[in-house]
Amino acid sequence: MHGWGANAEDVASFAPFLNLPNYHFVFPNAPFPYPYSPVGRAWYDLSMENMYEGLAQSRQLLIDWLQSLESSIGVPLSRTILSGFSQGGAMTFDVGSKLPFAGLVVMSGYLHPGAIADVETQKSTALPPVLIMHGKYDQVVPLQAAVRARDTLELLGTRVQYHEFDIGHEIRPHMLDLIRNFVINI
Numbered sequence: 001m002h003g004w005g006a007n008a009e010d011v012a013s014f015a016p017f018l019n020l021p022n023y024h025f026v027f028p029n030a031p032f033p034y035p036y037s038p039v040g041r042a043w044y045d046l047s048m049e050n051m052y053e054g055l056a057q058s059r060q061l062l063i064d065w066l067q068s069l070e071s072s073i074g075v076p077l078s079r080t081i082l083s084g085f086s087q088g089g090a091m092t093f094d095v096g097s098k099l100p101f102a103g104l105v106v107m108s109g110y111l112h113p114g115a116i117a118d119v120e121t122q123k124s125t126a127l128p129p130v131l132i133m134h135g136k137y138d139q140v141v142p143l144q145a146a147v148r149a150r151d152t153l154e155l156l157g158t159r160v161q162y163h164e165f166d167i168g169h170e171i172r173p174h175m176l177d178l179i180r181n182f183v184i185n186i
Helices: 006-013 055-073 087-096 145-156 173-184
Strands: 079-086 103-107 131-137 160-165
Touching: 055 087, 079 087, 079 173, 087 103, 103 173, 131 145, 131 173, 145 160, 160 173
Parallel strands: 079 103, 103 131, 131 160
Antiparallel strands: none
């Protein structure tokens, strides 16, 4: 899933570089228009006055769409890996904690407030393995957000692969190699 202000085509352009020819990829567009570009989309509002407005609606739309995939493409969620960058990474953590995925991949993402609300309650629902990648110099989503997500998930007993890179808020080729290895080894 793409980040705030991007669109599905942005992340779809990375698929050929993953070198996973026997895998099916789907790239949803976020439901809301991005206010600063006619082609950008948003999963929810990030302005200070409306922070997270639209999150509940996006979450439900995404859950409904993901649950429809098995009948439309024939792949059950238990064999699906959900992935996202930035705001799409936050949606990956959020929705990934509610549905039975094979794995989660989050690049430059963060946990929504209350996304994994009660550690004791969440422990009863096993989370899939998670790959977290983040730039040490990320100027949009601070590195501390990735550290917090990793620590929270590890506290839940989730298998987490965690990688920091000497980059900013971006996706680089070596990250795609890690994704490929993660997917193949799920």
